[in-house]
Amino acid sequence: MKNYYNHLTASLLGVVLAAAVGCPAQFQKASVSPEESSVNTSDDMSAPEKERGKMSITKESFGKTPEGEEVDLYTLTNAHGLRVKIMTYGATITAVETPDRDGEVENITLSLDSLEDYLKGHPYFGSTVGRYANRIAQGKFSLDGKEYTLATNNDANHLHGGVKGFDKVVWKSEPIETDDSVGVIFTHESADGEEGYPGKLNAEVTYSLTNDNELKMEYSATTDKPTIVNLTNHAYWNLAGRGAGDILSQELTLAADRFLPVDAGLIPSGEQKSVKDTPMDFLQPQAIGSRIAQVEGGYDHCYILNKKDGEEGLTLAACAEDPQSGRVMEVYTTQPAIQFYTGNFLDGTLQAGGKTYKQHFGFCLETQHYPDSPNHPEFPTTQLKPGEKYEQSTVHKFRVR
Numbered sequence: 001m002k003n004y005y006n007h008l009t010a011s012l013l014g015v016v017l018a019a020a021v022g023c024p025a026q027f028q029k030a031s032v033s034p035e036e037s038s039v040n041t042s043d044d045m046s047a048p049e050k051e052r053g054k055m056s057i058t059k060e061s062f063g064k065t066p067e068g069e070e071v072d073l074y075t076l077t078n079a080h081g082l083r084v085k086i087m088t089y090g091a092t093i094t095a096v097e098t099p100d101r102d103g104e105v106e107n108i109t110l111s112l113d114s115l116e117d118y119l120k121g122h123p124y125f126g127s128t129v130g131r132y133a134n135r136i137a138q139g140k141f142s143l144d145g146k147e148y149t150l151a152t153n154n155d156a157n158h159l160h161g162g163v164k165g166f167d168k169v170v171w172k173s174e175p176i177e178t179d180d181s182v183g184v185i186f187t188h189e190s191a192d193g194e195e196g197y198p199g200k201l202n203a204e205v206t207y208s209l210t211n212d213n214e215l216k217m218e219y220s221a222t223t224d225k226p227t228i229v230n231l232t233n234h235a236y237w238n239l240a241g242r243g244a245g246d247i248l249s250q251e252l253t254l255a256a257d258r259f260l261p262v263d264a265g266l267i268p269s270g271e272q273k274s275v276k277d278t279p280m281d282f283l284q285p286q287a288i289g290s291r292i293a294q295v296e297g298g299y300d301h302c303y304i305l306n307k308k309d310g311e312e313g314l315t316l317a318a319c320a321e322d323p324q325s326g327r328v329m330e331v332y333t334t335q336p337a338i339q340f341y342t343g344n345f346l347d348g349t350l351q352a353g354g355k356t357y358k359q360h361f362g363f364c365l366e367t368q369h370y371p372d373s374p375n376h377p378e379f380p381t382t383q384l385k386p387g388e389k390y391e392q393s394t395v396h397k398f399r400v401r
């Protein structure tokens with residue numbers, strides 16, 4: 001009876017997410033909002049009150065840091081049974097569980113099994129990254145005529161916030177619930193001078209799961225001195241399930257006519273190069289692995305998103321699809337760029353759920369500002385001044401075809 005029930009639940013999940021559509025057509029011109037691309041998931045459960053009863057948010061202990069700080073793990077479940085888990089250490093996404101076209105549920109984001117495993121070190125699996133995602137050359141930049149030196153943790157460069165970035169702090173948390181979503185507000189106060197950054201920064205990120213099968217990430221920050229900020233989430237995706245194999249046959253579309261060429265240390269030269277006639281072109285759906293051998297080291301590049309001048313709302317940035325499982329993930333963002341990274345440095349040393357994460361076992365679509373912007377006045381600015389509010393959002397929308 002129990003097995004039958006599980007099977008039934010799984011099949012229903014499949015039906016709820018099923019839609020004949022894959023990644024949207026006219027992608028490269030698209031300025032589509034998640035609402036416009038909505039798939040009708042409303043079977044007989046559409047009434048908001050009914051759906052509300054089926055959502056849940058729970059919190060449990062996930063252990064303690066060596067300093068004795070309590071770490072909590074939240075589980076968000078929407079009315080269709082999608083599940084997202086996020087812990088307070090690094091405001092880290094540890095699971096995104098979605099069904100494939102047959103209703104088989106898998107965690108499609110790379111994660112580790114215990115807090116101890118996370119504390120041993122990992123390449124930002126699901127982490128909230130700050131204060132500055134991506135690289136700052138030599139860990140140096142100038143602001144208002146003053147030079148600042150940041151912690152360097154990637155050879156001579158600063159990467160993802162430094163030695164103890166936002167991925168390694170325990171965030172304060174508070175659950176929130178609306179009529180059609182469950183979520184958690186994470187806050188962190190970063191002291192003036194932390195990792196070399198000027199100003200006390202109050203950062204906030206809200207992760208929520210909606211009944212439209214969207215995972216929303218809403219970032220904001222304020223400062224008491226002029227500073228720089230560039231926040232993102234560093235989830236690694238494998239639409240076949242974590243540890244299931246490499247992602248080379250999964251297909252990707254990116255709404256980007258241009259990308260930033262980089263040097264050997266992955267610092268942008270400043271050139272904004274057209275993807276046309278290069279293996280960097282993902283304007284039409286392409287298997288991630290179809291041309292990866294032509295890209296030295298694999299993809300680890302910032303793509304400049306096609307946005308209309310002054311466009312500030314959410315626009316469709318990326319769409320990934322696994323032909324095998326039928327899972328589709330769309331990414332919308334207010335950010336100007338996206339770092340596409342193919343897990344090139346995964347080397348088989350990390351394991352979870354009895355599976356080993358080898359090279360290319362996950363891909364990242366980190367929505368963000370351009371790397372090393374503080375040293376490139378021609379790039380969109382990442383400066384934040386007292387009295388201003390930094391605000392960005394990214395939405396991941398899941399379905400199957």
Ligand code: GLA
Binds near residue numbers: 123124134300341345
């Ligand atoms: C980012 C970088 C990569 C790598 C990973 C973490 O995506 O762009 O070069 O450092 O983080 O391993």
